[in-house]
Amino acid sequence: MKVRKIKAIIVKELKELFRDRVALVTVFLVPILIMIVFGYGLKLDVKHVPFAVLDYDHSNLSRKIVSEFAENREYFKLTGYLNSEVEIDRVLTDGEVRFVLIFPFSFEKRFKEGKIAKFQALIDGTFPYRAEVIKSYIRATVQNETLKRLKEKGNNLLCDIRTRYWFNESLNQDKIVAVGTLAIALLISPAVFSALLIVKEKESGSIYNIYSSSITKLEFLLGKMVSGIFVSFLIFLVTLSMVLFLFGVRPKGDILTLSIGTVAYLSVAVAFGILISSFFSSQAAAFIGTAILTIVPSMLYSGYLTPVSSMDRGALFMAHSIPTFYYLRFLKGIFFKNSPIDYLLRDVGILIFFFFALFSLTLFFFKKRELS
């Protein structure tokens, strides 16, 4: 193995990228855009929920409850009163409101008689998570009202609930999203970039220069790999500074460990792209394949959106077979939990194993000749 030959490949790749202005700008713009759009945009908290009321009772109590909702401006927005059941269907179907409160006849009367006074809340279930959050808001509002009424009657509830959020004391979801998005961006961008590294030479025919030269396939692949990792590391520096300064997330662990783990993860992403690249002979196929194979599993199964602890067996198996799961655990450990070093190194070790597995596969399948 000659270092000089590897270096030649690296220099060639970097020159090619730095000469191609559009590509150079977009390669960095994509991860920046991912960070901004998902970091700021992925708000799972639901606010200003529009709702309407159908009040058959027209009583003081029903009006009181509606105003309790309407005054909570941060969460609810009253759009108006409805006149009949037919309208409920219309406003929910058109998406004008997300829920409708319905007060039946003699709602107040039942309450005054000491019976349970029930009213209905119809929630649009098109977006299930939003529906569940809205449901919990409605419950909380009703409970507050109940407690207030009990207090008026002199029945104090002598038990509070003390809620504490660990690792993220103010439950600032933006910080979790920013760190999670870092894991996603650092997979997609490097993998998509590397996915074209070999196949572009196949399409243009310049791969024949490689086939006929004295460079070995190990040297060739290492050259491609290192140039991919180099570009990815620059992407990491840009996105990390966004996390630190733009989103204001300060890691509880140290930056050196973070960088070591990240290089391992970037190597996995690049190795995956190059594996795809060595398999296919069309750039379009390599790109779309890499995009689909990386985006969906890493967003859905890594613990980015849903907790790993509530996955069923099949999903848990999926989670453990994708590198983003380990990297995300590593990132959360460094940024939020200040996990002990052996926890962190375990994840880095697994990532290095992934890298060697993917790289050996590429080495095995890549042939320095045309497959007939």
Place this chain on the structure above:
Amino acid sequence: MKFLILLYKEIVQFFRNKGLLLFALYAFSLDIYLAATGIDLTLKNASFFVQDRDFSYLSKELVSRFPPNYFNFKGYVLNDSDIEKLLLEDKAVGIIRIPKDFEKKLKRGDKTFVGVIVNGAELSSSFLFSAYASSIIYRFLTGGFFSPPLEAEERIFFNQDASSKEFMAFSELLTVITLFLLLLPAAAVVMEKERGNIEMVVVSPLKVRLFMMAKALSMGGLVVLFTTLALVGTIEWVLEIPVKGGVIDFLILTLIYAFAATGLSMFIAAVSENMLQVSQLTILVLIPILYLSGSWTPIETMPKVLQWLSHFSPLKYYIDGALAIAIKEVSIGKLTNHMIILTFQGLLLFAAGNYFLTKRI
């Protein structure tokens, strides 16, 4: 006639590209299946442990009130260091703590508390866990001592059990459709650029505009074909999710949307010289229109400027309309507004993209 031959050429070329065909099939089948079955943003089987220092009838009764569909009771923990370890290893979403003499104090009328510790490093489940846990605890306490005078009966419309399966399946399908509509025409055009075929077209009697239009239309047609396969095969047959408003209605809307998306794709093709640029630009266009569509973040939660901008995202009308057809059982006749706006955007983008692309060559 010339046009038909061009269309035929594009379609044959697509099917000869085994890699592309393979990934298209994967994206419209297994990928949607994985997204639909793998993830549930709502609280499902949230693992929790209990640190019970009271071990009384009431404390055990309280734990039994956590419904198994939402929560998953994993066991008891003894000391605080175990709690830390459980949360560190992501073994639990939350911990419920019941202090000593909980039952005694409640019965005597002294003040006491129930602790809820939530793993704040989880995104979707941390809020729902604490909200549901508080609601269950309050209900238990008020129900046990006084009858609650007020009660809201919640009913979830269109999707009674609030399962994420339908939503995830359709939103993944819409994303995949957009990805392919953006990429395929641009890739087809840039491939000709890279190989130098474009020069031949320029000197031939063939009109460049016609040549480009054939690419956009054939690729749009292919995506609609794959959408049909996904709707009938993956969604209705394998996942057993009915397309409530009808497959045909869904496809008509998709067809109109295809004009808008392939129009954008031609813009990408116009500025790109090689596939690296196409790939990066595709993602660059895809992400904002995905975001502005409102499927990640409800539009009413976005900042005002973005709310206003979202009216320009064709995907917003497409997603709104498609979800209404698929989940809310609306027929396409009732979506005239969506159709008009989408048609308008589609024609505009398609014509502009085609013009721009032709001019650049």
